[in-house]
Amino acid sequence: MSDLVKATSILLLIVFFSGCEDEIRNIAEINESPSPDLSREVNPLDINVDGFDFLEKMQGHWTGPLRIIADDFDWFAFDYRAISPSHIHGIFEGGSAGNLLTSFFVTDFKNTRTIMARNGGLLNGIYRTSYFVLDSIRYDADNSKYFRLVDANGGAAIMYMELRFKSDSLYFNAYTSRLGLNLMPVRHMTFRSSRKNPELALQAAQQLGFPQNNSAWDFSGGFRQDLLYINPGDTEPKSATFLAQQTGSNDVFTLADESRDPFRIQDHPYLGYLTVNIVRNTAIEDKGWFLYLSKEPLTDSNGFFINESFSSVLRFPEIIATENSFNFTYMHPGEYYVTVIADANEDGSISAGDITHVSQKIELSPEQTLTVTIDNINIQN
Amino acid sequence: MRAGFVLIVILGISSCNQTPNLLEGSWSVSSDFYKANYRITKQGRMHHALILMYDDGTTRFKHDPLNPNYLFKSLRSRNDGIYVDAISGATKSKNTQANFRISQINIDTLFVDQYIKGKPISEVWVRMKN
Structure with a gap:
């Protein structure tokens, strides 16, 4: 038997057995998925053209399963009702751990009449408020309508939320990059829900004359960059986020001041x-x-x-x-x-x-x- | 002598095939949060999962041959019947957590763990009938 055959046989053995190792090390780490436009550009959508109907669609007591990162909840609820003619609000009140809210309102931003979202709360001792702006709409073949809101400072490259409405169903996904610490946003929350008890939101809408295409809060001057949260090690803010750390008995009102959040709890009408x-x-x-x-x-x-x-x-x-x-x-x-x-x-x-x-x-x-x-x-x- | 080497090679091959490769084919998953169809093929020692359809409520698409998307491209068999994907490539990294861990329940059913920040999301994939 030639040395060539012998060497080839040994090589084959090494290849075969190496395919059976317990601890595989693979540098590929490929995990491709459909790539949405994750630009840092922020281009508000003009709701005088399309998108104003978002406010009306958002009304309702939305209930259904929710996934946060890898934690699943069989049942969850957000109670969205108008709080002014052009502002709708919903919150998850977690209790001792804190809360998480997202409200949507009409505003002027970057010379555009649009809809923004205010998302955040006081969770595990951290007060955070982040602002998003509506930047795209999609009509699907099943008569549903999709809306995307992106970080008002860093765009979809930092974080974004997607909502699709089909009749009385809401599909709500949110993606974050830990305020830009990670390379790109990944899925943070998935909420699939159906609308219950519509009379609750309807009653509020009737009382407030909701929805109206009037600015609920003035962001026409944008955000002061020197007030936004800056990640440790960075020299400029990546996200339209205001943040403060609870250090003792400081409550949500004090923390809002410390975070320099421009739109604070006491500024919200009706609640x-x-x-x-x-x-x-x-x-x-x-x-x-x-x-x-x-x-x-x-x-x-x-x-x-x-x-x-x-x-x-x-x-x-x-x-x-x-x-x-x-x-x-x-x-x-x-x-x-x-x-x-x-x-x-x-x-x-x-x-x-x-x-x-x-x-x-x-x-x-x-x-x-x-x-x-x-x-x-x-x-x- | 030659026959001996051939025997060793055959033994080597057979030792790597203790678990029949039943992964190839099309699979469907439906959970509270999304629906998807995947097609698993074997490319060399790696299994690829081509996304045929995906719908999580807001991201919705069907396979486009000109722009294929994959759930994973580096799933490999261990010698215990488990398949794992994308163990950290940095050999000095502390992160040795797989992104996917797949085991066969039977010829038509897979048990799939997808790890998010080290925590598994468990799913059952069912083989699609052609």
Whole structure:
């Protein structure tokens, strides 16, 4: 047998066995996907031409599954209602961890009448507000309409959100690059939802004369670059973002000032505040609790939980065991049922053994600050 | 002597084929968040997943032969029946997490983990019938 054959056989063996290794190292890391236009350019869409209908489409109590990065939630909700003739607002109130809001409003930006979004909140001790601007629309063959809003400073290269409406369905995806720290945005949130309880938004729209093509907040002068958040190590801002870090007991109002956010919570018309206090008894002394605001009562007249009413939940914060009070901000005025469910068995969800009370009806007026106390959490389910 | 080397080579080949390659074909996935169809082919030692259709509610497209898109292009078989994709190429990198990890449930079903920031999103892919 020749040396050539021998060498070839050995080479083949090496090739074959190397294909069986446990720890594969591959430098390709190819993960191609359809590439949207991720330009740093920000070109507002003129809603005098098209796109003004976004505000009307956005109205509703949107419920459905939600994915945040790799965490899935079977059910989630955003309650979008008008808060002025040209501004619509919705928020997720997470409870002890914080909240996340996105509102949409008519404005003038870069000499264009357009729609902007204000997205952010106070989450895990960080106050952040980012501004987006409508830059594109698409009509799909199934009679649905797509809208994209991009970072108002860095464009889609920094972050963007996409919303597509088809009848009473909303498909909402958001992409972020950690304010430009990453090379390009990746999917951050996916929310697939359907519209419920349209009468809630309809009532607000009728009261406010919504929607109107009037500027809700003036951004015609753009953003002052010296006020925007700058990533560590950078010399100029990448995103239209205002940011402040909670260091002690500073509340959302103080943090808004510290962040130099131009459009602060107190600048929002029509919205109110609701504080819910609970009085603990021995059965729930050291238990976390779920707090629900809903359109329908979540319990029967005896205080037992009614599962069928859960689809009417509008806000659903979770409160840790050491807290006895929760303050809802950015509250749409109207009627609500307040229900506290103490997580007696500490399984992190509503289940048999948890302790409730008869849902309590409240009514919040525009710009009202209301406090309620629930002191009868004693019905074990 | 020659026969011995041939035998060794055959053994080498057979040891790499403990798991039959059942990945090739067209696959469908449907979750709460998106729908997609993929076609897996083997190119050398790598498996490619061509995206035939994708719809996550806002990004919606069908395969365009002039502009093909791939979910992955570097899926490789381990010797335990698992396929993994895109282990970090930087040999000194601390990131040795696969982007995809695929195992066969049966000839028509795959169990797919896609890792996002180290956390898996698990899916079941079903073979599409032609």
